[in-house]
Amino acid sequence: MQVNSAIPANSEPLDFSRVLVVEDDKTSFAIIRRLLTKSNCHVELAETGTKALANPNLNDFELIFMDCLMPGIDGFETTAQIRDRGINHVPIIAVTGSDTPETRIKCIRAGMNDVLIKPVNASILRQCLERWLGSTIPKEREPYEQMHQYLNQLGYPAEVLGSALKYLLDTSESWSEDLHKHIQDENLTETLNLSYRIRCNLSLLGAEYVYSGIRLLEEHVKRGDWTSAQKNEISINRLISETSKHLQALLDNFDELTRSIIPEHRFGPEINNGAFDDNHLAFVDADPLCQLIFKNMRTIGWNFEVFTAVDDFREWVESGIHPSMDCILCSESIATDSPLDAYRIIREIEPCTSVILLSHFPSKNLVNESLREGVFQLLSRPTPKELLLSTIKSGIQRTIQRRDDFKRQQVAKKIGVAQQKLLSKGIGIDEGLVNRLFCLPKHEAGGDFWVKLHPETHKHIFILSDVSGHDMESAFVSAYFQGFLRGALKKSSKQVNDVLVEFNRFLCQEWNKTDSGQGVDKSLVCCSAEVDLQKQELTFYLNGSCIPLIIRDDGTVFEVANHTEIPLGWFDEISQHAHVVSLENVSGFCAWSDGIEELAMDLGINLLSVLFRLLNEDEPIEPTSSDWYTIAKDDLLAAFVGLNKIQSSDRPRPIFYKKIEGDKASSIDEIQSELQDSINFAMQNVIDDELMYDILLCTREGVLNALKHGCQGLPEKFAEITLLTNNTLSTLTVQIRDGGDPLRADLLSASQFDLGQHRGLALLKSFSHDLEFCNRTKTLWIHFNLPTNKEILSIIQT
């Protein structure tokens, strides 16, 4: 933040100070060194951020000038690293060519204390040194001149300045008396409030020389050192009475003062130019001097509604007869614990309106907190005219944008509610099928959708569609697709895939228009399943979406198609190929959107474990209260279609499925943690350490046996692992199936096969869990002995 106080050219030199200049440009360095040397500074150069960081004496500098843009580590990063090292006492001044509010905020955020705009001249640099090498500032140096030149730069018009000076002169009369009383009473709050008002008010009109004295007083009283405060009071009184004299002198020479205002800094009606005529601006500040200034600004066409308290503002808004504010200027709260208290209330009353926070002495903490809480811009007081105007202007634009977003959000909410209503129709038992669905859009409305159609008595069609993105446009495209689909299937007796191909072509055409800004930049992936109870067949069309898992009667699963058979992407590659599965021994199937896959990956667990939790009707999940839900990055949609009307809780359900192809025994190491985490997620941590060890060890042995012996280590063969439990979590079974040839023995002798003959299986046998071999030793079942329900309950409770 630049300082606007002007310093007389003939002031005394500063003491000798060590200054580091971090600057890659030699010319810039030469200029700044010349200027600094004149001010009795000892100057050191670092040409890069890295060299600056390598300087072992960083701690000893009194001031650092930092070029913002440098090759390698830039000024922001260098500053951040210096601050990270705990070097907080050395002021760092940004030197930058970019005079925008954003740069200022970025500088302060990185840990810099002040900003100098290039080109830097002697006067600006001098002001900067005065401000930051504070102890060397001569305290008694011509305060009248200081104030005079400051006010010339401040640029307030005569009527505003005159009334402000008069007001300050009047109120300052009672300051000494009031301060004395508060200190005598040892009243912390009142003392701090008054001292803050004194230093803010005086700083606002250029009497910055009182600053350090009053800060000292504040430090004393905050420590409870009232004795020192009393001693301090004497010098403050002297400063106040001197300031009163200066104020009087300024008023006596008022004509001369206003004449010498620097023209380009002068606030006036001409700067308004009708730019804000249509806008409603508010100013909320409890400080009477600030209020006075802003009220008087109306005389030059600055139409602010001025509020002395947030409650007045609330009353004004809630009356409902006034238009909404387009931009609000608000001062930091000084009478409360947090400087953002007033801001927060305004935010609550006017959620869309940009709020510009004004602070006399913005600290790094205040900057950070403001950014975090959505303050539009933090400006230091007094704010240069141009900066204030441009900030208000961009604030108004932002308000308009936010209002627009807000309206959209309301519409999206309505769409989301409608989506949920439609989806809820797809839940429950009907027509001999069980249909379970979990759908949760990431935002108000989503791009994932599920629909079921019942075109003929023996036919059911299920369609999962996933439009890229999870915003309102996605929701709209998704809904449009569903309508398109229903209409086409009903009216033109088309097949599902024909409709998909047609809609896809339609989106492709739209996509090609996106360069001209006219098209829809959404893609759509889809999975459709047609259940034909007459033919006893399941037909899938897969267009870039999930590859559904078919669940057999025994709970084990298989994929509808191989990954390599499914086209990636959706453009011209759309699949015409149907995947047909016989319904024999099939209990149902699962389908899901990619948000579920991503969630499972982020949680490091198997997809089936997530599906089990989401689709377990015995224990419906409350996703918004779950920690794991918050990491989901996309809409979530999962569906289960059960082909048997009765799906009892005891039916085994898969929670883990993995196919290990080839002969790499090391794969088992890679999936061990996924296996463990999936069990814990699906079974909600009811498995104790001992049983988990058994599960992992037995599964390892089983898989190794399948890979090395069942598949004979052949690369084209595979081993499949499936873990099953039931809805009440009372069973846990591992099934390991190998892709090798079955034993050349009949089923009976295979089932009586001496397990001891298999290497590794002997160990399995010694554990106390039930083993079962079937399918001519190709399939191994391990049934683990779980604690009873009662025990599970007590584990959950403890």
Next chain:
Amino acid sequence: MNFESTPTRQEMVLKIPYDLISTKIESLSKVKDLIKNAYAENKNYQILLIDLKNCSMIDSAGLNFLVSLHKLVSSKGGKVTAINLGKNVRRTFLFSRLDRYIEISEN
């Protein structure tokens, strides 16, 4: 992996650094050579102490490895003792009856 000897007590200590599972067993094969060499140099150690502090899982390959160490050491007239067994590794020892050949020591 540490292989220490304390000549006065005629003991060797073998510290197993990780799980004794099939996918890691291969990297332990040179241990047997070390033991063979030690006997070849006429160091007639009577006890091989296997420290399983850092081993939390042991599978059939791991058990085989320990059995082969037992065979090697007992052929030279020595004895193998396992120390610092975790709860689950101890269970595996008992289930597989390995404790008949390799003594589990509490110290």
